[in-house]
Amino acid sequence: LSSQPSAASKPAPQEPVRNKRYDPKKPHITETPLTKKNWYKHVNWLNLTLIVGIPIAGLIASAWTPLRWPTLIWSIAYYFATGLGITAGYHRLWAHTSYSASTPLKIFLAAVGGGAVEGSIRWWARDHRAHHRYTDTDKDPYSVRKGLLYSHFGWMVMKQNPKRIGRTDISDLNDDAVVVWQHKHYLKVVLFMGLIFPMLVSGLGWGDWLGGFIYGGILRIFFVQQATFCVNSLAHWLGDQPFDDRNSPRDHVITALVTLGEGYHNFHHEFPSDYRNAIEWHQYDPTKWSIWAWKQMGLAYDLKQFRSNEIEKGRLQQQQKKLDQKRTKLDWGVPLDALPVMEWDDYVDQCQNGRGLVAVAGVVHDVTDFINDHPGGKAMIKSGVGKDATAMFNGGVYNHSNAAHNLLSTMRIGVIRGGMEVEIWKRANNDGKGQMIVKD
Amino acid sequence: LSSQPSAASKPAPQEPVRNKRYDPKKPHITETPLTKKNWYKHVNWLNLTLIVGIPIAGLIASAWTPLRWPTLIWSIAYYFATGLGITAGYHRLWAHTSYSASTPLKIFLAAVGGGAVEGSIRWWARDHRAHHRYTDTDKDPYSVRKGLLYSHFGWMVMKQNPKRIGRTDISDLNDDAVVVWQHKHYLKVVLFMGLIFPMLVSGLGWGDWLGGFIYGGILRIFFVQQATFCVNSLAHWLGDQPFDDRNSPRDHVITALVTLGEGYHNFHHEFPSDYRNAIEWHQYDPTKWSIWAWKQMGLAYDLKQFRSNEIEKGRLQQQQKKLDQKRTKLDWGVPLDALPVMEWDDYVDQCQNGRGLVAVAGVVHDVTDFINDHPGGKAMIKSGVGKDATAMFNGGVYNHSNAAHNLLSTMRIGVIRGGMEVEIWKRANNDGKGQMIVKD
Ligand code: HEM
Ligand code: HEM
Ligand SMILES: [Fe+2]
Numbered sequence: 001l002s003s004q005p006s007a008a009s010k011p012a013p014q015e016p017v018r019n020k021r022y023d024p025k026k027p028h029i030t031e032t033p034l035t036k037k038n039w040y041k042h043v044n045w046l047n048l049t050l051i052v053g054i055p056i057a058g059l060i061a062s063a064w065t066p067l068r069w070p071t072l073i074w075s076i077a078y079y080f081a082t083g084l085g086i087t088a089g090y091h092r093l094w095a096h097t098s099y100s101a102s103t104p105l106k107i108f109l110a111a112v113g114g115g116a117v118e119g120s121i122r123w124w125a126r127d128h129r130a131h132h133r134y135t136d137t138d139k140d141p142y143s144v145r146k147g148l149l150y151s152h153f154g155w156m157v158m159k160q161n162p163k164r165i166g167r168t169d170i171s172d173l174n175d176d177a178v179v180v181w182q183h184k185h186y187l188k189v190v191l192f193m194g195l196i197f198p199m200l201v202s203g204l205g206w207g208d209w210l211g212g213f214i215y216g217g218i219l220r221i222f223f224v225q226q227a228t229f230c231v232n233s234l235a236h237w238l239g240d241q242p243f244d245d246r247n248s249p250r251d252h253v254i255t256a257l258v259t260l261g262e263g264y265h266n267f268h269h270e271f272p273s274d275y276r277n278a279i280e281w282h283q284y285d286p287t288k289w290s291i292w293a294w295k296q297m298g299l300a301y302d303l304k305q306f307r308s309n310e311i312e313k314g315r316l317q318q319q320q321k322k323l324d325q326k327r328t329k330l331d332w333g334v335p336l337d338a339l340p341v342m343e344w345d346d347y348v349d350q351c352q353n354g355r356g357l358v359a360v361a362g363v364v365h366d367v368t369d370f371i372n373d374h375p376g377g378k379a380m381i382k383s384g385v386g387k388d389a390t391a392m393f394n395g396g397v398y399n400h401s402n403a404a405h406n407l408l409s410t411m412r413i414g415v416i417r418g419g420m421e422v423e424i425w426k427r428a429n430n431d432g433k434g435q436m437i438v439k440d
Numbered sequence: 441l442s443s444q445p446s447a448a449s450k451p452a453p454q455e456p457v458r459n460k461r462y463d464p465k466k467p468h469i470t471e472t473p474l475t476k477k478n479w480y481k482h483v484n485w486l487n488l489t490l491i492v493g494i495p496i497a498g499l500i501a502s503a504w505t506p507l508r509w510p511t512l513i514w515s516i517a518y519y520f521a522t523g524l525g526i527t528a529g530y531h532r533l534w535a536h537t538s539y540s541a542s543t544p545l546k547i548f549l550a551a552v553g554g555g556a557v558e559g560s561i562r563w564w565a566r567d568h569r570a571h572h573r574y575t576d577t578d579k580d581p582y583s584v585r586k587g588l589l590y591s592h593f594g595w596m597v598m599k600q601n602p603k604r605i606g607r608t609d610i611s612d613l614n615d616d617a618v619v620v621w622q623h624k625h626y627l628k629v630v631l632f633m634g635l636i637f638p639m640l641v642s643g644l645g646w647g648d649w650l651g652g653f654i655y656g657g658i659l660r661i662f663f664v665q666q667a668t669f670c671v672n673s674l675a676h677w678l679g680d681q682p683f684d685d686r687n688s689p690r691d692h693v694i695t696a697l698v699t700l701g702e703g704y705h706n707f708h709h710e711f712p713s714d715y716r717n718a719i720e721w722h723q724y725d726p727t728k729w730s731i732w733a734w735k736q737m738g739l740a741y742d743l744k745q746f747r748s749n750e751i752e753k754g755r756l757q758q759q760q761k762k763l764d765q766k767r768t769k770l771d772w773g774v775p776l777d778a779l780p781v782m783e784w785d786d787y788v789d790q791c792q793n794g795r796g797l798v799a800v801a802g803v804v805h806d807v808t809d810f811i812n813d814h815p816g817g818k819a820m821i822k823s824g825v826g827k828d829a830t831a832m833f834n835g836g837v838y839n840h841s842n843a844a845h846n847l848l849s850t851m852r853i854g855v856i857r858g859g860m861e862v863e864i865w866k867r868a869n870n871d872g873k874g875q876m877i878v879k880d
C-alpha cells in the first residue's frame with residue numbers, strides 16, 4: 001500500500017474537491033436563498049438517497065425478508081465492527097491522532113470504517129478537525145447552533161458551501177498511505193465493505209444471501225449511521241458540561257451507549273487528543289477498551305492521555321465558574337466599603353433611643369427585627385445591644401455558626417470610626433464575594 | 441394546666457437534679473476510672489433495664505403472644521404518633537422552638553412524646569440544646585467522637601457526670617406549664633402513655649389486651665427508641681456535609697427514613713431553628729409535613745424558616761471550601777513571582793541553541809518535550825519557538841482551550857524583563873490559586 005504514491009497527496013489539499021463540477025468562481029447554490037422554486041437545488045440528492053432513501057427501501061424489503069438468527073447475530077457484530085471503524089478509526093486515530101496504529105490495524109479500520117458509509121477518512125477527518133477548531137461557529141460543518149436535526153444529518157442532506165467550512169491542516173493524512181488509498185478507491189470500498197462483504201459472509205456462511213444484504217448491509221448501515229451521527233447532534237445537546245460550558249459539547253451516558261462510548265463529549269472537546277472519552281473505569285467506552293486491547297496485542301501504541309492533574313484543573317475551574325455565578329446571585333449584605341461611617345457615641349445614642357443595634361468587629365448591625373427570632377433567645381441578643389459584642393458573638397458567650405455570620409452580614413448598616421476599623425478593613429478585600437466568611 | 445405553678449420552675453434550673461441522691465460535693469462515679477471491681481457502679485441500671493432489658497423480655501414474651509392484624513396496625517400507628525411526639529414535640533417544638541403550638545397540640549405532643557419513653561421534655565431538651573451548643577466536644581452529652589454506640593445509647597446506659605454536660609438556658613421551658621407538668625408527673629405519664637394506653641386501645645377495641653401490651657407497648661417502645669436514637673448516632677456518622685464539615689452532623693436519606701425525617705442533620709445543625717429538616721419537597725420529612733398540616737388546622741403557628749438566601753450561602757461556602765482544598769492539591773505551575781527573570785536576547789539565544797522555548801504574554805515556557813505531542817501538530821508549535829507567541833496562541837492562529845492554557849502554565853520557566861511584564865503581573869495576583877485562568 002505504502003508504495004502507492006497517490007495523486008491526491010500532492011496538490012495543496014486544504015479544499016475538498018469531491019464534487020468535480022464544483023467551480024470556485026461561480027456563486028455556490030448556498031449563496032442563493034432557498035425558495036419554492038429552487039429548493040431541490042439545495043438538496044444533496046445523493047446523500048439524501050444514501051441516508052434516507054435506501055434505508056426506507058431496505059425497511060420495506062425487510063417485510064418480505066425473514067430474519068434468521070445467524071444473520072441477526074452477524075448484523076449486530078458487523079454493526080459494532082463498522083461502528084468501531086468510525087469511532088476508533090476515523091475519529092480517534094485519524095482525526096485526532098490520539099494513538100498510533102500498525103498498518104494491519106489501519107487497514108482493518110479503514111475497511112470497516114468504509115463499511116459504515118460515512119465518507120472517506122480524509123473527508124471525514126478534515127471536517128471533524130474543523131468542527132473541533134471552530135466549534136459552534138459558522139465554520140463548524142455541523143454546528144448544533146443551526147438546530148439539532150441540522151447537526152444530526154441536515155448538514156449532509158442539504159448542500160454545503162465548501163468555502164464556509166473552516167480550513168484545517170490534513171498534511172499528516174495526505175502522508176498516510178492507507179488514508180490516501182481509501183480516499184481514492186472510496187466507492188469500491190463502500191460497495192464492498194458496506195454491502196457485498198456482509199452479504200458474502202451471510203450467504204457463504206449459512207446461505208442467507210438476501211438477509212445478509214438487507215439486514216447485514218442496508219439496515220445495519222442505517223443504524224450505524226444514525227448512531228454515529230449522534231456524536232454531532234445528541235452529544236452537543238444532552239447532558240452536563242463538567243469542563244467548559246462556553247460551547248455546546250456535553251457528557252451523557254445515553255449518548256455514550258448509542259455511540260460506542262463517544263458520549264463524554266464535553267471532556268472530548270476539551271481534551272481531543274486523549275484516546276479516551278470516558279475517564280472513569282465504570283463509564284461505558286468500548287472504543288477506548290478496544291484501543292487498549294489492541295495495545296496489549298501490539299497493534300496500537302503511543303496511546304495519548306492527558307495527565308489527571310490537567311483534567312482535574314479543568315473540572316475545578318468549571319466548578320469555580322458555576323460557584324461564582326451562584327455567588328453573585330445571593331445577597332451578601334452591603335459591601336463594607338459602601339457602608340456609612342458612624343461615631344461610637346452615635347451608635348450608643350441610637351441604641352438608647354430604642355434601636356436594636358449590635359456592633360461586632362467594628363461593624364454596626366440592625367437586629368431590631370431579629371431580636372424575637374434569635375435562636376439563642378431574646379435575652380442573649382439584647383445583652384449585646386449598644387455594646388461591643390465582638391467577643392460574645394465569636395465564642396465569649398456562643399461561637400456562632402457560619403449561618404449566623406452570614407445572617408449577621410445582611411444586617412450591616414454602618415462602620416464605626418476608630419479602633420476596630422483597621423482589622424476588619426484588612427479582611428474586607430475578600431468580602432462582598434462571600435468567598436471568605438468575614439467573621440465580623 | 442397553666443394554673444399549676446410548679447415547684448420545679450422556681451429554683452435555678454440549669455442543673456438536672458433527677459437523681460435525688462446526687463450530691464455535687466462528693467466525687468461522681470465517672471471521676472473514678474472503670475475497673476473490674478467497680479464497673480457495675482458505672483452502669484445506669486435503670487436505663488439499661490428500660491432500654492435493653494424490657495425489650496428483650498418483650499421479645500421473649502412475643503414468642504407466646506399471637507400478633508393480630510388490628511394490633512399490628514395499631515402498634516405501627518402508635519409508633520408513628522409517639523415518634524412524632526419526640527421529633528415534632530421534644531425536638532423541633534421544645535428544644536429548638538422552631539414553631540409555636542397551641543395548648544391542645546402541646547398536650548398531645550407531651551403525652552405521645554412521653555409514650556416514647558425517652559425522658560421528660562425538660563431533661564431531653566436541656567441535653568439537646570447542650571448537644572447543639574457544644575457539638576462533638578466533651579460538653580456534648582452524646583458526642584459521636586466517643587464512638588457510634590456511645591452516641592446511640594451508651595450515653596444513657598453508662599452513668600454521666602452532670603458537671604460535664606454543657607449548661608444551657610431552659611428558662612423558656614420552665615415557663616411552659618405543659619413541660620413543667622410533664623416533668624413533675626413523668627413516671628405516671630410514661631406508664632400510662634407507654635404501656636397502659638396502647639393496651640387499653642387494643643383491649644377495649646378488639647379484646648387483645650396482652651398483644652396491646654407486648655406489641656403496642658413494649659416492642660413499639662423499643663422500636664421508637666432505637667429509631668430516634670439514630671438522630672444522635674447515624675445522623676452524625678452517615679452521609680454528606682453540604683453546609684459545614686467542621687463538625688460531625690451529616691445528611692442521609694436512610695437516617696431520614698428511620699427517624700421520621702430527622703436525617704438532614706447537617707442542615708439541621710446549621711439551621712437548628714428552622715422547622716424543617718428537609719428543604720426539598722421530594723425529601724422525606726413527615727415531621728415537617730405534620731407541623732405544616734397542624735398549621736393548616738390552626739394548631740401550630742410561627743413556623744420559623746431560614747431564608748433560602750442564607751441557606752444557599754452556607755452551601756456555597758462549603759462547596760468553595762472543598763474546591764479550595766482540591767485546588768491546593770493540583771499542580772498549577774511555578775507561581776509567576778517565583779520565576780527567574782530572563783532577558784529577551786537570552787531567550788532568543790537559547791532557542792537558537794536548540795531549546796524549545798515559547799514566550800507567551802511575557803512568560804517563557806519550555807515546550808521541548810511537548811513538541812511531538814502537540815495536538816495542533818509539530819509545525820504549528822515550532823513556529824512559536826523563539827518568538828513572541830502571545831497572539832498566535834490566543835487566537836491569531838488558534839484560540840486555545842482552557843486545557844491548553846492550564847498545560848502551558850505547567851511549562852513556565854521564566855519571565856521576560858520588559859514590555860509585557862506589567863500586564864501579566866497585574867493579573868498574577870489571582871494566580872497560583874488557579875482560580876482565574878491566567879491567559880498567558
Ligand atoms: C447580633 C446578632 C446575632 C445574630 C445574627 C445571631 C444569630 C444566631 C443564630 C442564627 C443562632 C442559631 C445557632 C447558630 O446558627 O449558630 C444563634 C444562637 C445563639 N446565639 Fe446568637 N446571634 C446574635 C447575637 C447574639 C448575641 C449578642 C449573643 C450573646 C450575647 C448570642 C447568643 C447565642 C446563643 C447562646 C445561641 C445558642 C442557641 C442554642 O442553640 O441553644 N447571639 N444566634
Ligand atoms: C506553546 C505551547 C502550546 C501548547 C501547550 C499548546 C497546546 C495545545 C493543545 C492542548 C491543543 C489541543 C486542543 C485544545 O485543547 O485547545 C492544541 C491545539 C492546537 N494548537 Fe497548540 N499549543 C501550543 C502552542 C501552539 C502554537 C504556538 C500554535 C500555533 C502557532 C498552536 C496551534 C494549535 C492549533 C492550530 C491547534 C488545533 C489542533 C486541532 O484541533 O486541529 N499551538 N494546542
Ligand atoms: Fe463535537
Ligand SMILES: [Fe+2]
Pocket residue numbers: 091095096128132268272
Ligand atoms: Fe472529536
Ligand SMILES: [Fe+2]
Pocket residue numbers: 571671672675676689705709
Ligand atoms: Fe445532632
Ligand SMILES: [Fe+2]
Pocket residue numbers: 531535536568572708712
Ligand atoms: Fe436538634
